[in-house]
Amino acid sequence: xxxxxxxxQALSIQEGENATMNCSYKTSINNLQWYRQNxxxxxxxxxxxxxxxxxxxxxxxxxxxxxxxxxxxLLITASRAADTASYFCATALIDFNKFYFGxxxxxxxxx
Amino acid sequence: EAQVTQxxxxxITVTGKKLTVTCSQNMNHEYMSWxxxxxxxxxxxxxxxxxxxxxxxxxxxxxxKVSRKEKRNFPLILESPSPNQTSxxxxxxxxxxxxGYTFGSGTRLTVV
Numbered sequence: 001x002x003x004x005x006x007x008x009q010a011l012s013i014q015e016g017e018n019a020t021m022n023c024s025y026k027t028s029i030n031n032l033q034w035y036r037q038n039x040x041x042x043x044x045x046x047x048x049x050x051x052x053x054x055x056x057x058x059x060x061x062x063x064x065x066x067x068x069x070x071x072x073x074l075l076i077t078a079s080r081a082a083d084t085a086s087y088f089c090a091t092a093l094i095d096f097n098k099f100y101f102g103x104x105x106x107x108x109x110x111x
Numbered sequence: 112e113a114q115v116t117q118x119x120x121x122x123i124t125v126t127g128k129k130l131t132v133t134c135s136q137n138m139n140h141e142y143m144s145w146x147x148x149x150x151x152x153x154x155x156x157x158x159x160x161x162x163x164x165x166x167x168x169x170x171x172x173x174x175x176k177v178s179r180k181e182k183r184n185f186p187l188i189l190e191s192p193s194p195n196q197t198s199x200x201x202x203x204x205x206x207x208x209x210x211g212y213t214f215g216s217g218t219r220l221t222v223v
Binding site for chain 1: 115144146151153154156199201203208209210211212213214215216217219
Protein backbone atom coordinates (compact mmCIF):
# COMPACT_ATOMS: atom_id res chain seq x y z
CA UNK A 1 0.00 0.00 0.00
CA UNK A 2 1.15 3.53 -0.65
CA UNK A 3 0.21 4.72 2.77
CA UNK A 4 -1.72 3.12 5.60
CA UNK A 5 -1.13 -0.42 6.73
CA UNK A 6 -3.27 -1.78 9.53
CA UNK A 7 -2.17 -4.37 11.99
CA UNK A 8 -3.43 -6.93 12.76
CA GLN A 9 -5.33 -7.92 9.64
CA ALA A 10 -7.85 -9.76 11.77
CA LEU A 11 -8.71 -9.70 15.46
CA SER A 12 -11.13 -11.86 17.40
CA ILE A 13 -12.08 -11.00 20.99
CA GLN A 14 -14.80 -11.62 23.55
CA GLU A 15 -17.47 -9.07 24.28
CA GLY A 16 -16.31 -6.74 27.03
CA GLU A 17 -12.64 -6.92 26.12
CA ASN A 18 -10.71 -4.04 24.61
CA ALA A 19 -9.67 -4.07 20.95
CA THR A 20 -6.55 -2.32 19.70
CA MET A 21 -5.74 -1.76 16.06
CA ASN A 22 -2.66 -0.11 14.66
CA CYS A 23 -1.98 1.87 11.53
CA SER A 24 1.37 2.80 10.06
CA TYR A 25 1.97 5.23 7.23
CA LYS A 26 4.89 6.38 5.14
CA THR A 27 4.77 10.12 4.44
CA SER A 28 3.94 13.24 6.42
CA ILE A 29 0.25 13.82 6.95
CA ASN A 30 -2.16 16.62 7.75
CA ASN A 31 -4.56 14.33 9.57
CA LEU A 32 -5.43 10.68 10.08
CA GLN A 33 -8.94 9.31 10.23
CA TRP A 34 -10.52 6.05 11.29
CA TYR A 35 -13.54 4.50 9.61
CA ARG A 36 -15.73 1.49 10.27
CA GLN A 37 -17.26 -0.69 7.58
CA ASN A 38 -19.91 -3.28 8.22
CA UNK A 39 -19.80 -6.11 5.73
CA UNK A 40 -20.29 -4.77 2.20
CA UNK A 41 -21.70 -1.46 3.39
CA UNK A 42 -20.43 2.10 3.18
CA UNK A 43 -17.71 3.31 5.48
CA UNK A 44 -18.65 5.36 8.51
CA UNK A 45 -16.35 8.09 9.76
CA UNK A 46 -15.39 7.53 13.41
CA UNK A 47 -12.76 10.06 14.36
CA UNK A 48 -10.20 12.48 12.91
CA UNK A 49 -6.92 13.35 14.59
CA UNK A 50 -4.73 16.16 13.30
CA UNK A 51 -0.97 15.91 13.00
CA UNK A 52 -0.46 18.29 15.93
CA UNK A 53 -2.65 16.18 18.24
CA UNK A 54 -1.45 13.16 20.16
CA UNK A 55 -4.63 11.67 21.53
CA UNK A 56 -8.34 11.98 20.97
CA UNK A 57 -11.38 10.38 22.53
CA UNK A 58 -14.91 9.80 21.31
CA UNK A 59 -17.17 7.68 23.50
CA UNK A 60 -15.54 4.24 23.75
CA UNK A 61 -12.94 5.12 21.12
CA UNK A 62 -9.46 6.36 21.87
CA UNK A 63 -7.08 7.28 19.09
CA UNK A 64 -3.41 8.06 19.46
CA UNK A 65 -1.04 9.49 16.90
CA UNK A 66 2.75 9.34 16.96
CA UNK A 67 4.06 11.35 14.03
CA UNK A 68 7.68 10.51 14.86
CA UNK A 69 6.91 6.83 14.35
CA UNK A 70 4.32 7.51 11.66
CA UNK A 71 1.78 5.38 13.43
CA UNK A 72 -1.65 5.55 15.02
CA UNK A 73 -3.69 3.24 17.15
CA LEU A 74 -7.43 2.86 17.66
CA LEU A 75 -8.60 1.46 20.97
CA ILE A 76 -12.21 0.33 21.40
CA THR A 77 -12.96 -0.22 25.06
CA ALA A 78 -15.56 -2.62 26.45
CA SER A 79 -16.30 -4.02 23.00
CA ARG A 80 -19.74 -5.18 21.96
CA ALA A 81 -20.92 -7.64 19.35
CA ALA A 82 -22.17 -4.66 17.36
CA ASP A 83 -18.55 -3.47 17.01
CA THR A 84 -17.90 -6.40 14.67
CA ALA A 85 -16.76 -4.74 11.45
CA SER A 86 -13.69 -3.82 9.44
CA TYR A 87 -11.77 -0.76 10.58
CA PHE A 88 -9.72 1.39 8.24
CA CYS A 89 -7.30 4.18 8.80
CA ALA A 90 -7.05 6.92 6.19
CA THR A 91 -4.38 9.56 5.84
CA ALA A 92 -4.72 13.02 4.35
CA LEU A 93 -1.33 14.17 3.11
CA ILE A 94 0.15 17.54 4.00
CA ASP A 95 -1.09 19.41 0.97
CA PHE A 96 -4.33 17.41 0.80
CA ASN A 97 -3.63 16.34 -2.73
CA LYS A 98 -3.90 12.70 -1.76
CA PHE A 99 -6.02 10.75 0.67
CA TYR A 100 -5.19 7.09 1.24
CA PHE A 101 -6.99 4.26 2.94
CA GLY A 102 -5.23 1.37 4.59
CA UNK A 103 -6.07 -2.26 4.04
CA UNK A 104 -8.19 -2.62 7.16
CA UNK A 105 -8.47 -4.71 10.32
CA UNK A 106 -11.33 -7.15 10.50
CA UNK A 107 -12.64 -7.20 14.07
CA UNK A 108 -14.88 -9.99 15.33
CA UNK A 109 -16.43 -9.53 18.77
CA UNK A 110 -17.90 -12.75 20.08
CA UNK A 111 -20.97 -12.51 22.33
CA GLU B 112 -31.27 13.16 6.78
CA ALA B 113 -27.75 14.05 5.65
CA GLN B 114 -26.62 11.39 3.24
CA VAL B 115 -24.88 10.33 0.07
CA THR B 116 -27.16 8.37 -2.24
CA GLN B 117 -25.80 6.00 -4.83
CA UNK B 118 -27.75 4.13 -7.44
CA UNK B 119 -28.04 1.37 -8.30
CA UNK B 120 -26.97 -0.81 -5.35
CA UNK B 121 -26.36 -3.81 -7.58
CA UNK B 122 -25.68 -3.96 -11.29
CA ILE B 123 -24.77 -6.80 -13.62
CA THR B 124 -23.84 -5.75 -17.13
CA VAL B 125 -22.04 -7.03 -20.18
CA THR B 126 -18.65 -6.01 -21.51
CA GLY B 127 -18.78 -2.84 -23.56
CA LYS B 128 -22.23 -1.61 -22.55
CA LYS B 129 -21.97 1.94 -21.27
CA LEU B 130 -23.27 2.56 -17.79
CA THR B 131 -23.59 5.35 -15.27
CA VAL B 132 -23.59 5.08 -11.51
CA THR B 133 -25.23 8.09 -9.92
CA CYS B 134 -24.17 9.81 -6.73
CA SER B 135 -25.97 12.63 -4.98
CA GLN B 136 -25.34 14.36 -1.65
CA ASN B 137 -27.64 16.70 0.26
CA MET B 138 -25.08 18.32 2.56
CA ASN B 139 -23.80 21.06 0.26
CA HIS B 140 -20.36 19.43 0.34
CA GLU B 141 -17.72 20.82 -1.98
CA TYR B 142 -15.55 17.72 -2.21
CA MET B 143 -16.74 14.47 -3.76
CA SER B 144 -14.86 11.34 -4.66
CA TRP B 145 -15.26 7.87 -6.13
CA UNK B 146 -13.51 4.80 -4.75
CA UNK B 147 -13.43 1.18 -5.73
CA UNK B 148 -12.90 -1.54 -3.17
CA UNK B 149 -11.37 -4.85 -4.11
CA UNK B 150 -10.31 -7.75 -1.85
CA UNK B 151 -6.66 -7.44 -0.91
CA UNK B 152 -6.34 -4.02 -2.54
CA UNK B 153 -8.38 -1.90 -0.17
CA UNK B 154 -10.04 1.31 -1.30
CA UNK B 155 -8.51 3.07 -4.25
CA UNK B 156 -9.50 6.50 -5.45
CA UNK B 157 -10.80 6.73 -9.01
CA UNK B 158 -11.64 10.43 -9.43
CA UNK B 159 -12.36 13.35 -7.20
CA UNK B 160 -13.93 16.77 -7.52
CA UNK B 161 -13.15 19.82 -5.44
CA UNK B 162 -16.14 21.77 -6.70
CA UNK B 163 -18.46 22.27 -9.65
CA UNK B 164 -16.64 21.76 -12.96
CA UNK B 165 -13.39 20.86 -11.11
CA UNK B 166 -12.43 17.21 -11.35
CA UNK B 167 -9.14 15.34 -11.20
CA UNK B 168 -7.79 11.83 -11.49
CA UNK B 169 -7.18 9.64 -8.50
CA UNK B 170 -4.97 6.58 -8.47
CA UNK B 171 -6.96 4.32 -10.81
CA UNK B 172 -8.82 6.54 -13.32
CA UNK B 173 -8.39 4.39 -16.44
CA UNK B 174 -11.69 3.31 -17.94
CA UNK B 175 -13.76 5.82 -15.98
CA LYS B 176 -15.17 9.28 -16.53
CA VAL B 177 -16.86 11.72 -14.18
CA SER B 178 -18.61 15.04 -14.38
CA ARG B 179 -19.61 17.67 -11.82
CA LYS B 180 -22.17 19.97 -13.38
CA GLU B 181 -24.00 20.57 -10.11
CA LYS B 182 -22.65 20.63 -6.60
CA ARG B 183 -24.83 17.78 -5.36
CA ASN B 184 -24.23 15.26 -8.17
CA PHE B 185 -21.11 13.38 -9.17
CA PRO B 186 -21.89 10.52 -11.58
CA LEU B 187 -19.36 7.84 -12.48
CA ILE B 188 -19.42 6.77 -16.12
CA LEU B 189 -17.99 3.58 -17.55
CA GLU B 190 -17.96 4.10 -21.30
CA SER B 191 -16.96 0.53 -22.17
CA PRO B 192 -16.95 -1.64 -19.04
CA SER B 193 -14.61 -4.60 -18.85
CA PRO B 194 -14.53 -7.55 -16.42
CA ASN B 195 -11.62 -6.03 -14.49
CA GLN B 196 -13.97 -3.23 -13.46
CA THR B 197 -16.05 -5.70 -11.48
CA SER B 198 -15.85 -4.21 -8.01
CA UNK B 199 -17.63 -2.51 -5.13
CA UNK B 200 -17.84 1.22 -5.79
CA UNK B 201 -18.31 3.96 -3.24
CA UNK B 202 -19.09 7.61 -3.63
CA UNK B 203 -18.06 9.88 -0.78
CA UNK B 204 -18.28 13.55 0.03
CA UNK B 205 -16.84 15.96 2.55
CA UNK B 206 -17.31 19.62 3.34
CA UNK B 207 -13.73 20.31 2.28
CA UNK B 208 -10.93 18.07 1.06
CA UNK B 209 -9.16 16.24 3.83
CA UNK B 210 -12.05 16.30 6.29
CA GLY B 211 -14.08 13.27 7.27
CA TYR B 212 -16.00 11.66 4.46
CA THR B 213 -19.64 10.66 4.32
CA PHE B 214 -19.92 7.52 2.21
CA GLY B 215 -22.73 6.18 0.11
CA SER B 216 -23.97 2.61 0.62
CA GLY B 217 -22.02 1.30 -2.35
CA THR B 218 -22.70 -0.13 -5.79
CA ARG B 219 -21.72 -3.70 -6.46
CA LEU B 220 -20.91 -3.92 -10.15
CA THR B 221 -20.36 -7.15 -12.06
CA VAL B 222 -19.18 -7.01 -15.65
CA VAL B 223 -19.50 -10.29 -17.55
